Amino acid sequence: MLRWASHSLLILLAVPILLGTLIAILPAFGYFPTLGGTEFSLDAWRELVQVPGIKRSIQISLLSGVLTPLIALALVFLYLASASGSKLDNWMRRLVSPLLSFPHAAAAFGLAFLIAPSGLLSRLISPGLSGWERPPDLLIVNDTWGLTLLFGLVVKEVPFLLLMSLAALPQLQPSKHVELARSLGYRPTIGWLKVIAPNLYPLIRLPVAAVIVFASATVDVALILGPTLPPTLSVRVLAWFNDADLNFRFLAAAGAILQLGTSLLAITIWLCLEKLCAVLWRFWVATGDRGTGERLVFFSGRGAMPIVLLVITGSLVALLVNAFAGPWRYPSVLPASWTFLHWTNNFQNLLTPLLNTLLISVGSTLSALVLVLATLESERQSGKLRATAMWLLYLPLLVPQIVFLFGFIVLTESMRWQGTMSLVIFGHFLFVLPYVFLSLSEAYRQLDPRWSQVASTLGSSPFKSFWRIRIPLLLAPCLTAIAIGMAISISLFLPTQLLGAGRITTITSEAVALSSGASRNLIAVWAVVQLSLPMLGFLAALTVPRLLWRNRTGMREIR
Amino acid sequence: MSESKLELDKVSIALNGKQLLTVDSSVGPGEVLTIMGPSGSGKSSLLAYIAGFLAPVFEASGGVFVNGDDITPLPAERRRVGLLFQDPLLFPHLSIAGNLRFAIDDRSADKASLIRQGLDEVGLGGFEERDPGTLSGGQESRIALLRLLLSSPNAVLLDEPFSKLDSQLRAEMRTLVFSKLRASGLPSILVTHDQADADSAGGEIITLEQ
Numbered sequence: 194m195l196r197w198a199s200h201s202l203l204i205l206l207a208v209p210i211l212l213g214t215l216i217a218i219l220p221a222f223g224y225f226p227t228l229g230g231t232e233f234s235l236d237a238w239r240e241l242v243q244v245p246g247i248k249r250s251i252q253i254s255l256l257s258g259v260l261t262p263l264i265a266l267a268l269v270f271l272y273l274a275s276a277s278g279s280k281l282d283n284w285m286r287r288l289v290s291p292l293l294s295f296p297h298a299a300a301a302f303g304l305a306f307l308i309a310p311s312g313l314l315s316r317l318i319s320p321g322l323s324g325w326e327r328p329p330d331l332l333i334v335n336d337t338w339g340l341t342l343l344f345g346l347v348v349k350e351v352p353f354l355l356l357m358s359l360a361a362l363p364q365l366q367p368s369k370h371v372e373l374a375r376s377l378g379y380r381p382t383i384g385w386l387k388v389i390a391p392n393l394y395p396l397i398r399l400p401v402a403a404v405i406v407f408a409s410a411t412v413d414v415a416l417i418l419g420p421t422l423p424p425t426l427s428v429r430v431l432a433w434f435n436d437a438d439l440n441f442r443f444l445a446a447a448g449a450i451l452q453l454g455t456s457l458l459a460i461t462i463w464l465c466l467e468k469l470c471a472v473l474w475r476f477w478v479a480t481g482d483r484g485t486g487e488r489l490v491f492f493s494g495r496g497a498m499p500i501v502l503l504v505i506t507g508s509l510v511a512l513l514v515n516a517f518a519g520p521w522r523y524p525s526v527l528p529a530s531w532t533f534l535h536w537t538n539n540f541q542n543l544l545t546p547l548l549n550t551l552l553i554s555v556g557s558t559l560s561a562l563v564l565v566l567a568t569l570e571s572e573r574q575s576g577k578l579r580a581t582a583m584w585l586l587y588l589p590l591l592v593p594q595i596v597f598l599f600g601f602i603v604l605t606e607s608m609r610w611q612g613t614m615s616l617v618i619f620g621h622f623l624f625v626l627p628y629v630f631l632s633l634s635e636a637y638r639q640l641d642p643r644w645s646q647v648a649s650t651l652g653s654s655p656f657k658s659f660w661r662i663r664i665p666l667l668l669a670p671c672l673t674a675i676a677i678g679m680a681i682s683i684s685l686f687l688p689t690q691l692l693g694a695g696r697i698t699t700i701t702s703e704a705v706a707l708s709s710g711a712s713r714n715l716i717a718v719w720a721v722v723q724l725s726l727p728m729l730g731f732l733a734a735l736t737v738p739r740l741l742w743r744n745r746t747g748m749r750e751i752r
Numbered sequence: 753m754s755e756s757k758l759e760l761d762k763v764s765i766a767l768n769g770k771q772l773l774t775v776d777s778s779v780g781p782g783e784v785l786t787i788m789g790p791s792g793s794g795k796s797s798l799l800a801y802i803a804g805f806l807a808p809v810f811e812a813s814g815g816v817f818v819n820g821d822d823i824t825p826l827p828a829e830r831r832r833v834g835l836l837f838q839d840p841l842l843f844p845h846l847s848i849a850g851n852l853r854f855a856i857d858d859r860s861a862d863k864a865s866l867i868r869q870g871l872d873e874v875g876l877g878g879f880e881e882r883d884p885g886t887l888s889g890g891q892e893s894r895i896a897l898l899r900l901l902l903s904s905p906n907a908v909l910l911d912e913p914f915s916k917l918d919s920q921l922r923a924e925m926r927t928l929v930f931s932k933l934r935a936s937g938l939p940s941i942l943v944t945h946d947q948a949d950a951d952s953a954g955g956e957i958i959t960l961e962q
Contacts (some may be wrong), residue, residue, distance in 0.1 A: 643841055647837065650803055651834070652832065662843060666845060668845075746886060747883070747885035
């Protein structure tokens with residue numbers, strides 16, 4: 194039975210996504226029987242090119258798709274070059290997982306409340322430094338070129354790329370190589386960039402591709418921070434999809450395919466940039482220069498990461514202040530009084546979405562965990578290494594959500610499956626699965642094989658060894674994987690929105706829906722609930738093993 | 753006491769087409785066969801083959817007979833072959849009693865009294881609820897031996913079990929392990945590169961070439 198696990202894992206991932214993408218193509222060319230479209234036509238495309246501002250929408254999506262990974266990756270590399278092994282580095286390693294669990298939507302709201310004209314930052318400098326007595330008339334959040342969107346995405350993707358880099362680094366033995374470079378007279382930061390960076394990059398290429406696709410196709414962050422006139426392509430596709438006039442579905446389908454093309458174009462541009470950088474790098478390495486630019490790298494690398502941290506912390510503070518703020522006149526830095534009113538008034542509304550969120554995240558994460566454990570255990574028992582094709586695991590992150598979800602909906606609508614809890618859980622499962630696998634596989638593969646061997650020489654079946662030995666020994670990584678999976682599920686917006694057909698609401702879908710027009714206090718309450726759920730998960734993943742194994746000293750060194 | 757016999761019938765192991773070793777031998781009840789050789793000579797692979805978890809990259813052939821039955825078709829857990837590793841490998845999440853209970857297969861046995869009696873015999877009476885992480889090296893080794901014996905094996909494999917102990921403890925453990933194995937009438941195979949281990953085992957010695 195276990196032998197089927199890895200196959201079913203890949204089939205469950207690949208089929209809905211590839212099939213969904215293929216099916217999304219049909220309505221884009223006029224074929225959508227449930228809406229009377231039985232002949233192929235190019236009408237939707239003719240309509241699409243005439244949509245006012247469509248060119249700008251594409252440009253903004255491309256811009257954030259290419260610049261987000263570029264800036265985030267530069268920051269991560271400069272940081273790693275300048276701070277590896279430092280005190281700051283120890284701090285960051287501990288902070289990076291909780292930072293990653295900050296849901297996109299909550300982070301975006303926090304950032305908006307921090308940098309808006311009447312936000313926390315503006316209040317801090319007013320009227321003393323700026324002289325503003327009332328909020329300045331500036332379009333900061335929702336700016337026309339999506340710069341705030343870009344900023345928000347960079348701040349959110351830096352921890353992701355940092356975590357991926359930290360996971361890949363040990364196999365490169367960076368300290369040994371940097372020491373060697375230093376013995377040849379290279380300054381450590383320059384040595385890192387010349388020796389480690391070119392070897393690290395290929396190891397994190399897939400995560401970088403995932404960042405490109407996410408940044409070019411995000412819906413929730415773009416809804417909150419992105420431009421409105423016109424919005425990004427992905428936001429427009431969602432609006433057409435949700436239009437009361439069902440004939441807009443054809444336009445939405447064409448838009449979704451255009452989104453796929455835009456994301457692919459962003460990846461193509463990135464591949465060209467890669468080639469260019471490789472050439473420049475080779476020139477730079479060939480100069481044999483050992484120290485030029487060292488200070489610049491050092492200070493930008495060490496400076497940028499604390500700024501990212503400060504922005505995230507500031508966003509968090511902005512959310513908390515808004516969630517408990519009483520009357521708050523501009524430019525006072527803090528509210529005149531504090532109140533629980535925003536919470537008590539909303540308690541009733543929070544309840545159903547909260548229960549749904551828990552049900553969906555627990556359901557999707559536990560099913561993903563079972564499948565991942567079965568795959569890893571069958572891999573171990575067969576003794577064959579990594580039969581699983583790694584890039585397939587990234588598939589849900591490499592195809593823009595709105596594209597394959599669109600086709601998936603066409604499919605499930607005809608099966609009358611749409612709008613049900615089981616479908617939403619399945620949709621979340623697709624996104625949770627890769628993360629659960631990525632976070633658990635290393636620990637599982639690296640557990641000393643002799644534990645299972647001892648168990649079997651003592652007469653224990655593989656089944657008994659799995660439950661009585663491997664699972665307890667791997668309890669901490671399993672709980673971390675659960676916390677990560679639940680955090681991913683909790684932060685998802687589009688799968689809930691589309692597969693739930695608006696009938697199933699979660700904390701995230703409700704919070705994002707509030708972005709158009711609700712009061713800051715109300716939004717802050719939802720965002721605080723949204724971000725505290727994954728925090729609680731990580732807290733539990735950290736404390737449960739400590740409590741359980743408090744009298745088992747040997748469990749502290751298990752790996 | 754079980755009186756069993758372990759026979760290796762032309763057991764041969766190869767890696768990437770290169771022959772590592774061929775062993776053809778028989779070990780009687782209470783006897784110890786010692787296999788000596790430098791690292792890389794395949795002696796640990798031989799134990800893995802007998803125990804039933806040799807990695808698929810190795811090509812192995814030959815029969816392993818316990819009391820006349822070939823055990824090679826059986827999965828590891830049904831071979832009833834105990835194994836002592838270099839490290840005691842006490843399961844760190846279980847108490848001492850939990851570790852010992854894990855090894856006792858017999859559902860009808862009075863596990864608690866078996867464990868109490870066993871602990872008394874190895875001089876660790878009253879250690880039931882102790883955390884394995886708090887034991888000394890010698891205590892851990894004794895629990896590992898007791899755990900192996902409680903799993904009532906038909907044969908025992910020893911993979912350099914004394915190499916990580918300091919010299920005084922090593923002599924003490926040798927005496928304990930070999931006297932226990934002899935008393936239980938178990939055939940054993942010891943793999944080592946310490947001549948003193950071989951002398952203390954007192955049985956046939958096979959020396960492998962590189």
